Amino acid sequence: SSELTQDPAVSVALGQTVRITCQGDSLRDYYASWFQQNPGQAPVLVIYGNNNRPSGIPDRFSGSRSGDTASLTITGAQAEDEADYYCSSRDSSNNHVLFGGGTKLAVL
Amino acid sequence: QVQLQESGPGLVKPSETLSLTCTVSGGPTSAYAWNWIRQPPGKGLEWIAYIYDSGNTNYNPSLKSRLSISRDPSKNQFSLKLSSVTAGDTAIYYCARGYFGSGLYYYYYMDVWGKGTTVTVS
Numbered sequence: 001s002s003e004l005t006q007d008p009a010v011s012v013a014l015g016q017t018v019r020i021t022c023q024g025d026s027l028r029d030y031y032a033s034w035f036q037q038n039p040g041q042a043p044v045l046v047i048y049g050n051n052n053r054p055s056g057i058p059d060r061f062s063g064s065r066s067g068d069t070a071s072l073t074i075t076g077a078q079a080e081d082e083a084d085y086y087c088s089s090r091d092s093s094n095n096h097v098l099f100g101g102g103t104k105l106a107v108l
Numbered sequence: 109q110v111q112l113q114e115s116g117p118g119l120v121k122p123s124e125t126l127s128l129t130c131t132v133s134g135g136p137t138s139a140y141a142w143n144w145i146r147q148p149p150g151k152g153l154e155w156i157a158y159i160y161d162s163g164n165t166n167y168n169p170s171l172k173s174r175l176s177i178s179r180d181p182s183k184n185q186f187s188l189k190l191s192s193v194t195a196g197d198t199a200i201y202y203c204a205r206g207y208f209g210s211g212l213y214y215y216y217y218m219d220v221w222g223k224g225t226t227v228t229v230s
Contacts, residue, residue: 044221
């Protein structure tokens with residue numbers, strides 16, 4: 001299958017740790033990348049490759065992988081982390097870019 | 109730093125062709141894949157296509173029959189044409205820079221995005 005599956009919604013208490021997962025066959029070959037999207041704004045890359053963060057992304061964001069599942073972990077979630085998160089990778093059989101359906105994160 | 113700017117009509121009539129351009133400024137275009145992504149109102153991200161400076165392209169199979177992308181390296185621009193549009197093509201359209209690499213595993217990420225342009229089919 002060339003799909004990426006994410007939980008539609010996840011919640012976390014302020015200051016606690018939350019893990020957002022992304023599952024798909026393409027992740028056996030590819031690292032996932034992760035995007036944060038706030039309402040009315042373009043997506044922002046937060047994790048890429050083997051747990052790399054672009055400049056300006058707080059180190060409370062981290063990424064990991066196991067088999068066909070990738071995870072984005074936010075350690076010590078802040079109110080400003082409330083947003084939609086999307087995973088992405090590529091299908092190694094046809095090089096099509098894939099997006100997960102997105103996870104809406106609520107920080108309580 | 110590299111910036112991307114989408115441009116094009118905000119309103120397109122059904123059955124007509126949607127045409128958008130992305131202008132790249134502040135950096136080179138070689139070695140990257142230049143992507144189009146869209147997001148219908150209230151929905152998730154959908155990859156449309158990408159093009160390399162070499163001209164190599166890759167299209168979302170669900171849109172391929174209506175889709176054409178091209179680039180003009182002399183202007184640092186790449187363009188999208190989507191024909192026979194319907195209300196289902198109403199979305200925010202983004203362009204983004206993609207990079208492919210490999211290590212223990214492959215990786216492909218889009219690190220620079222335009223602000224997006226809203227296209228309504230009506």
